[in-house]
Amino acid sequence: MSLKTDEIIGHVGDVLAEGQKKRGVLIHAFQKIQQEHNYLPETELRKLAENLSIPLSDVYSTATFYKQFYFTPRGRKIIRVCTGTACHVRGASKVLDKIKDEFRIEEGETTRDLAMTLETVGCIGCCGLAPVATINEDIVGEIDMKKVGEVIEEIKK
Ligand code: FES
Known part of the structure; x- marks a missing residue:
């Protein structure tokens, strides 16, 4: 049938x-x-x-x-440095390099103590504040070396 x-x-x-x-x-x-x-x-x-x-x-x-799921441990703080065009032009790579050097990790990696995961992201829509990074849900605009230093201190606490 x-x-x-x-x-x-x-x-x-x-x-x-x-x-x-x-x-x-x-x-x-x-x-x-x-x-x-x-x-x-x-x-x-x-x-x-x-x-x-x-x-x-x-x-x-x-x-x-789904990109939202991760298979390796993540840091308590997730730092995302925007590498979109506006941020790139205004020094995002310096910000990124400073964080990498300070914690001796590369993009996509997490510190051994799980304090922080470092990532890069495309434009997050705050180009007027470039260069921009996010720490968990917070946006840090016009992030210069002084602000990076503060962020680093915050993570090390
Ligand atoms: S390029 Fe970084 S917020 Fe737009």
């Missing part, structure tokens, strides 16, 4: 809906885990896969699809 077109479409719809539901549950779980640990530890992802009876590879492929 062959399936009618409506039945086939209905079945495909069910499969898609099921997939979306799973993804929704996973994303919610990732957010919770990341809130607690600041990243997604492998042990937590294994537990999640087990609890939801989903292959670990599916858990990882969903998590890696």
Whole structure:
């Protein structure tokens, strides 16, 4: 007996809906885990896969699809130096180099004591305040060497 077109479409719809539901549950779980640990530890992802009876590879492929999830420990402070055009022209690379030198880390890395993660970001829409960096949710505009020094002191506290 062959399936009618409506039945086939209905079945495909069910499969898609099921997939979306799973993804929704996973994303919610990732957010919770990341809130607690600041990243997604492998042990937590294994537990999640087990609890939801989903292959670990599916858990990882969903998590890696989204840029908001991290797989290595992150710093308590996330410093993002804007390297967009306006910030670049107004000395963002000096700011970046100063922080790198001070903490001996590169972009994308975290200090050993987990005090800070250093990242770069494209334009964040505050070009009038260039060069700009963010510390967690706070924006630091017109960041010169003096302000970088203050930021560094703040992180070292
Ligand atoms: S280029 Fe840095 S805020 Fe626009």
